[in-house]
Amino acid sequence: MRIQQLWNAWLQPDPWRTFRLPGAATPDPIALVQHLQHLLGLAPAAEWRTIPQLLKELKRFLHPQPVWWQTPTADDSLPHLLTDLFLGPLTWLGCVNLQTENRLQVQLTPAARAFLQAAPLSPLPAPQPFTLSLDPERITLRLPDHDAALATAQVDLARLHALISQFGSLSFGPDDLALALASDTTLDAVLQLLSDAAGRPIAADEYATLRRWAATPAPITIHRLTVLETTDPAHLTALTTRRTLRPLLGRTLNRRLIVIPDRHLPRLIGRLRLLGIPHRLTIPNAAGGTRPGKPKIANSGYLYLAGLVFQQLNRFTDLPVRLPAAILDQIAAGLPPETASDLHALAEELLTRLQTAFDGYSGPPLDNPHPVNLADNQARLTAAIAGEHSVELTYWTAGRGELTHRRVDPYRLETRGAVTYLIAYCHLRRAERVFRLDRILAVAESEPPTPALPPPAVADSQSSATISQPPPQIAATTANDDDLIVPF
Structure with a gap:
């Protein structure tokens, strides 16, 4: 029973490549494993096979289609690959017995032979669910902890593989979840996987914790930028001095490049056309002249935005009171991750404008007592x-x-x-x-x-x-407390 369950879970290309088992870099490792099992199954049950014997049989066996292990380029690596397969996963999975006194010899185990010959096997018992526990920093799933469950294969190995592939272990925290969400996984998929593994719906406190983790900004953020590029720095200067264009332009990257916030792009294109300024678009499906509507933000979103801005005001001045981070975490737990990310970007824009005001755009300047030419x-x-x-x-x-x-x-x-x-x-x-x-x-x-x-x-x-849109770049800087770091 355990052999059958192990084979169903492991003899698939994805887990073989995920865990970099022997042959994972070859075109089709599973085809080679299945063919080796077939060759061993043709031999008498008590007969042992050596690596040289199996190599000859692999080479002379006729296939309807060409196979990679019969190509000349595989001759040098194939003996080592067979040795690694037999000493590694085929032994771990209970497929082969080994003799290593004089030289390596292999034969199928009785269970493997019965499985290959489609002999009837006892039905597998229903797998027992994992035990899910939660603390403030970790979520842990535990296997059935009694020997009887393990002896009767009441562990869902396919789901165990899915959990380990997703998080690297059966215990994970905010950073592990962030890595999973940075791939093609969604939070809903993670919630469904945990619910299926635990055999019950996710509890309210578990759901709130996962939502809070998902809404927590990662230490490094990769953004895709839209930029305006000019052939001459004078052109960029001319654009930034136009009162109708200046509010639509973002951060300067160099003398010829300036960032365009995505929400301002349609208005900027429309105004360039209205002013008759020649330009070229390299962004697919970018349409100008449409004034985007204001984003809809729930009341809790406004509170979250205000809290983010207030929390960062210590860049400019000492705050009379500190806003506890737990309050922001509580508000963020009720926001979709996309909304929380957008609000972080909006808070950074507001702080950028505030920094600009402090640097000289706004407010009456103090008199300069020094002569200036x-x-x-x-x-x-x-x-x-x-x-x-x-x-x-x-x-x-x-x-x-x-x-x-x-x-x-x-x-x-x-x-x-x-x-x-x-x-x-x-x-x-x-x-x-x-x-x-x-x-x-x-x-x-x-x-x-x-x-x-x-x-x-x-x-x-x-x-x-x-x-x-240039390739995304990662900004990693250090600054003093009164500096503003804007990711771009």
Whole structure:
């Protein structure tokens, strides 16, 4: 009975490759195993076979279709593969007996021979369910813990294989669930698998824990970006200075690339067409001119968003009170994982805007007590932007009332009202920052840094802007408490 159940669970291509059993890299390991069993079944029950004998029989046996183990390329590896199969999984599964005194010899076990000859076997008892237990950090499934159940094969080995393939063991936590959901598995599929294994519906506390784990952001997030690419940095500067386009543009990646939030893409395309700005789309099924509706967020979603933003305000100032993380976890447990992820992205956007305001776009500036040569600084920055090289700034930080020295990669200059700003990548903060020109005391040339991103692809010479989706990238940075890390 156990042989039959083991064979039904293991003699399949997927588990063989999942656990990298001998022959897993070959075109069809199961076909070879089944053919070996057939050859051993043709021999008398008391007769032993050696590896050289089996190799000869494998080579001379005629097949209707070519088989991979009869090709010349398999001659060198096949003896070692047969040895590994007999000493490994075929012995573990109870298929063969071994003799190893002088040389390796094999024969089918009586149970395997009976199974191959379709001899009647006693029906298998119904498998017993796993015992599912929950603590705050782990969910554990336990096998039937009495010897009688194991002796009568009352363990569902197929489901046991499914659980181990999904989580790596019978005990898993939030990180294991995140890895499973990062593949093609859905939370509903995980819930169904656990329910089937336990033989009962998932309890309310178990369901809430799994939902909370699924809604917890992973330490690394991979995003697919939509970017706008220009052939000349001046084109990007011209776009960002247009009041109707500026709110639709996102984070600057370099002097020619800027991120376009997906929800703004249709409006941006429509406005580019309305303004008569030539552009080229490389995104399939992207339609412009449609104004997207506002996303529908439940009341609990607004509370979650407010909590996320408040929790991160300590990047900018000391908070008078701390928001317990357990409250956010409780709210997140009632939200779909997709909604929770979208709210995290929206919170980061709000914090980005707040950081931009602190950096110089908003609010009355404090007076700069130091003299500034605006014309000279602007000429040096314009040359650095055209030459695409780094510069050293001496900058008056109005919020702290002190001078700081920054190494930056200048992207572009923007004039808003009567004030001109420099948008640049700051090496001190490892992020994009905005600097007021009337607070820059000195600009000095610097050695160009190692580029963080590969150079953009050359766009169509007849287009001033290209909107496309580059391969996803993982941002991994470290920063001080007052810095803002935005994944992109």
